[in-house]
Amino acid sequence: MADPVADLAGAIVIVAGAGGGGIGTCSCQAALAAGAEVVAVERSPEELDKLDLLSRPVVKVQADLTDPEAPAGVVRAALNAHDRIDGLINVAGGTGIDDFGPLVDIDHRGWDRVMANNLRYVAFLNRAVARAMIDAGTGGAMVNVSSVSSLASQPFLAAYGAAKAGLNSLTRTMAVEWGGHGIRVNAIAPGTITTPRAGDHESPEAAKRAIPLGRRGQPGEIAAAAAFLLSPQASYITGQVLAVDGGMSVKLAMLGDDNAPVFVADPEVRARMMGSESP
Ligand SMILES: NC(=O)c1ccc[n+]([C@@H]2O[C@H](COP(=O)([O-])OP(=O)(O)OC[C@H]3O[C@@H](n4cnc5c(N)ncnc54)[C@H](O)[C@@H]3O)[C@@H](O)[C@H]2O)c1
Secondary structure (H helix, E strand, O other), rough: OOOOOOOOOOOOEEEEEEOOOOHHHHHEEEEEEOEEEEEEOOOOOOHHHHHHOOOOOEEEEOOOOOOOHHHHHHHHHHHHHHOOOOOOOOOOOOOOOOOOOOOOOOOHHHHHHHHHHHHHHHHHHHHHHHHHHHHHHHOOOEEEEEEEEOOOOOOOOOHHHHHHHHHHHHHHHHHHHHHHHHHEEEEEEEOOOOEEEEEEEOHHHHHHHHHOOOOOOOOHHHHHHHHHHOOHHHOOOOOOOEEEEEOHHHHHHOOOOOOOOOOOOOHHHHHHHHHHHOO
């Protein structure tokens, strides 16, 4: 019989940024469904309460991950509850409305806030978890939730794009430094995902044009990839950034709605490109 896509039976998995009903909550669900025990870290007490509705109980840790004391507290809570840590999914991150604007107007406080919430905490939380894994000699796996914003440019949201690109670099460095301890570290770059926070802003027509699969993604599609990357089924994958984006990141800006390069004006060439699809 084929192995399940992600078997996390008995694994102890920390989900950082576990509330919100989006990628974090779906990551908890996916890990539980794959058989893991979950330690859920969340800043909002209300969001933490909602995790009581998950299919099985989780260990709940209330913490703001940007607090320098948080990583040690999270590891302590996980080890007190379970003696061991096998996996970590870093979901917390994103931006608020104040973070949008032209790069020429960027201010220090906004820059630092975005960096702290998308990049800095991951360095220190992963470091604390890696230390526990190294001390236990058990190895483990980590998944950092990045963004397609890290793969090309992110105009009007420069700090976010830079933070997520930094996260990709950090992922590779951690994979190399910790590979000898049996610790795998990967990142996922989601495209545009419908979550309670991010909403569903683009029209279905815009999604059809920008995304080869023709639709926004669902948080469960990111969570499924995260569970897979944590599991033994991904045992030879480390240091990678996996775009889970319906193909958005491989559709170049030079391609028009019909997927032909916008600068190809010759009607005969266009007709040949479109073949039987041509009107
Ligand atoms: N939704 C999208 O379209 C999309 C696209 C690309 C990347 N992402 C990335 O996916 C991740 C999650 O997105 P989402 O929309 O599901 O998120 P979300 O905003 O719902 O975040 C999940 C949870 O993390 C918590 N959180 C945030 N910062 C925290 C902190 N400092 N300490 C503790 N908890 C904290 C929030 O309270 C929330 O409950 C983010 O890293 C985001 O950058 C999302």
